[in-house]
Amino acid sequence: MAIREILKMGDPRLLKVAQPVTEFDTPELHALLQDLQDTMAAANGAGLAAPQIGVDLQLVVFGSGRVNPRYPEADIVPFTVLCNPVLTPLGVEEKADWEGCLSVPGLRGKVPRFVHLRYQGLDLKGQPIDRTVSGFHARVVQHECDHLIGQLYPMRMREFSDFGFTDVLFPELGRA
Ligand code: NI
Numbered sequence: 001m002a003i004r005e006i007l008k009m010g011d012p013r014l015l016k017v018a019q020p021v022t023e024f025d026t027p028e029l030h031a032l033l034q035d036l037q038d039t040m041a042a043a044n045g046a047g048l049a050a051p052q053i054g055v056d057l058q059l060v061v062f063g064s065g066r067v068n069p070r071y072p073e074a075d076i077v078p079f080t081v082l083c084n085p086v087l088t089p090l091g092v093e094e095k096a097d098w099e100g101c102l103s104v105p106g107l108r109g110k111v112p113r114f115v116h117l118r119y120q121g122l123d124l125k126g127q128p129i130d131r132t133v134s135g136f137h138a139r140v141v142q143h144e145c146d147h148l149i150g151q152l153y154p155m156r157m158r159e160f161s162d163f164g165f166t167d168v169l170f171p172e173l174g175r176a
């Protein structure tokens with residue numbers, strides 16, 4: 001287990017389309033998951049994608065099943081490991097809300113996302129995942145899966161007056 005360095009915006013590895021996972025339930029994949037979990041927990045992240053620690057694979061982890069101090073208002077999202085995701089927006093309804101990213105430290109921006117979403121993929125053992133979700137859960141999945149196609153949340157923003165430093169926008173969150 002290890003806390004890995006999180007790549008920051010400007011690193012070209014964050015702008016790549018990641019490779020699909022082809023072998024499941026391997027020791028290497030379990031070790032990667034442990035590193036992602038340790039790194040995400042140390043940073044109080046709501047999610048983390050393998051490319052954020054420099055691993056070129058379509059694998060994201062998100063959720064915790066508990067209240068996250070960086071997102072105290074958020075619905076509880078179950079801890080999930082998702083490989084090779086396919087996202088299908090359900091309807092056209094979008095909502096803009098605040099997001100942060102461990103690769104964009106110290107900042108928050110309002111990002112439009114689909115409110116209702118179906119996501120499919122595989123877990124670490126290659127077993128299928130197929131969920132229909134809404135709201136914060138749908139937002140987290142869209143944010144994390146964007147990391148697998150080289151998209152960071154500022155690239156999804158449309159209104160840059162809703163972009164700023166977390167400690168200025170949300171003094172109650174401190175420097176989270
Ligand atoms: Ni992110």
